[in-house]
Amino acid sequence: MAPDDDDDKRNFALREQNGDEPSVFSGRTPRQAALKAARRLDPAGSEDNADETELRLREKGTKKVHIYQGWAWEETAPNDSPDWMPEEITEANVSKEGIQHLEEI
Template sequence: MVRDDGKRNFALREGDGSESSVFSGNTPRQAALKAARRIDPASSESDADRTKLRLREKGTDKVHVYEGWAWEEEPPENSPDWLEDQDAITEANVSKQGIKHLDEE
């Protein structure tokens, strides 16, 4: 279901079918990127392990399947003041694997 501000809610599904967290975004990819940042980050993007992320769109039977990975980087030089105290920031990326429906799982 789309909220008044245009965002949709996506529940992160575990392997047993339970839904542990809810992420919002205008697109499923936005929500998947937020979920991927919670993955234990690697020291670099090339070393990052890929994790399967399954996000069910609330109000529908669609499950968006992504492969996500996270890594740590130094903050950019033009970062805001509050970020200067951080040694590293977590970056993430996702790759869409497809859409499934709950009755297919």
Template sequence: MVREDGKRNFALRETDGTESSVFSGNTPRQAALKAARRLADVGSSEESAPRVEVRLREKGTDKVHIYDAWAWEEDAPEDKPDWMPSDITEANVSKKGIEHIEEV
């Protein structure tokens, strides 16, 4: 379902089918990037970051978008605002495909 502002909601699906979090974005990739930044296991660089499969079900549909996601810590830029921490989490995703679920 598309909201009035054009954003869609995507539920993070666990392996057992439960949905723990909801991320919004204009595209599934945008929501996947938000989910990737919250991964528990982050690397020290993009190359060393472990890849994790992320499954996002688009609310109101039977589509599950599947991504490989990884995140890593970086130093904040020199001109960062005062409220920003000195280390920030960067993330990237790679789409693997779409599945359609059949809920009973």
């Protein structure tokens, strides 16, 4: 990994219905940021029982809002996980719904 690889990261603000942006997630792609946001959702007991939640991420410095459906669930950590990792971990997945262009920010 080259030292300037972090320069490729972009910031995406999680947007609520009222327009507030309480959290910012970084990633090279909108999907990577959406996965981080989805991991913060209340996890279900299994992926099959997980409820989908709409995630709206505005790319900072733009008027583009990436819209995803995200869900999270608990899973047992792998056998080769490090000692510091809890036995139950939160997994997440997202599905892109589209892009919205805001009139104003």
